Amino acid sequence: MSISIKRPRVLVLTGYGINCEHETAHAFNLPSVGGDAMTLHITDLIAKPEQLDGFHILALPGGFSFGDDISAGIVLATKLRYRLAEPLSKFLRDGKLIIGICNGFQALVRLGLLPATSQAWQQDATLTANDSGKFEDRWVYLQINPACSSPFVQDIDQCYLPVRHGEGKFVPRSPDILQQLQQQQLIAARYCAPNGEAASYPWNPNGSVDDIAAVCDPSGRVFGLMPHPEAYTHRVQHPRWTRESLPEEGMGVQIFRNAVSFARSHVM
Ligand SMILES: NC(=O)CC[C@H](N)C(=O)O
Numbered sequence: 001m002s003i004s005i006k007r008p009r010v011l012v013l014t015g016y017g018i019n020c021e022h023e024t025a026h027a028f029n030l031p032s033v034g035g036d037a038m039t040l041h042i043t044d045l046i047a048k049p050e051q052l053d054g055f056h057i058l059a060l061p062g063g064f065s066f067g068d069d070i071s072a073g074i075v076l077a078t079k080l081r082y083r084l085a086e087p088l089s090k091f092l093r094d095g096k097l098i099i100g101i102c103n104g105f106q107a108l109v110r111l112g113l114l115p116a117t118s119q120a121w122q123q124d125a126t127l128t129a130n131d132s133g134k135f136e137d138r139w140v141y142l143q144i145n146p147a148c149s150s151p152f153v154q155d156i157d158q159c160y161l162p163v164r165h166g167e168g169k170f171v172p173r174s175p176d177i178l179q180q181l182q183q184q185q186l187i188a189a190r191y192c193a194p195n196g197e198a199a200s201y202p203w204n205p206n207g208s209v210d211d212i213a214a215v216c217d218p219s220g221r222v223f224g225l226m227p228h229p230e231a232y233t234h235r236v237q238h239p240r241w242t243r244e245s246l247p248e249e250g251m252g253v254q255i256f257r258n259a260v261s262f263a264r265s266h267v268m
């Protein structure tokens with residue numbers, strides 16, 4: 001007897017300098033994750049926005065959309081705001097999930113879909129130039145906030161993932177917004193030292209306020225992070241895989257599995 005397993009459909013957006021779409025789709029399509037992901041060019045989505053209805057999860061991958069012109073993620077966010085706001089609002093009203101990774105996170109923050117403390121589509125924070133004044137391309141330690149209820153970060157404690165960005169410093173618009181993020185447990189993950197404790201540069205690679213590496217919106221279903229979980233799905237991607245004995249599965253996989261499991265039980 002064959003058992004039918006529902007595979008939530010994942011739209012991985014691509015186009016104009018986004019460059020992590022294949023790794024992101026691969027992560028969702030891993031048998032241990034169970035998604036059914038495909039890439040779609042943003043122009044094709046704008047031409048037929050109703051396509052979004054056929055998906056349960058939307059992923060905005062990392063990269064250099066529009067060459068980071070003006071500032072990273074701004075042009076992509078502007079395109080999404082003026083061409084796809086309605087379909088995206090419906091997607092969220094339908095209880096579906098959105099993940100933004102690095103450049104995708106920058107776009108979601110500029111769109112105001114993250115952290116959306118006051119209201120969606122109103123920008124509450126920014127991701128700006130790293131304090132170091134340079135592109136940071138290395139691995140970082142993350143401490144997941146156990147009080148954060150976002151489905152994306154369930155069953156994860158600490159994480160070791162790569163970052164590669166020039167504009168990753170998360171700054172809330174005001175002290176009040178920061179307080180709301182803290183009180184509502186919308187900070188999903190913080191950069192930390194290897195022992196899990198709060199630490200400054202280089203453990204916090206960009207100078208993010210309160211070491212913020214990942215946030216979610218009040219529903220928990222919109223999630224963004226600067227590190228790249230899709231870049232650590234298998235042990236051979238770990239920088240010391242030849243010297244350390246590591247599990248086969250990389251530490252980024254759980255984030256994708258969480259999203260797929262949530263979509264399977266809540267959205268489909
Ligand atoms: N890896 C990425 O997605 C890069 C993000 C963006 N281009 C930056 O440099 O800040």
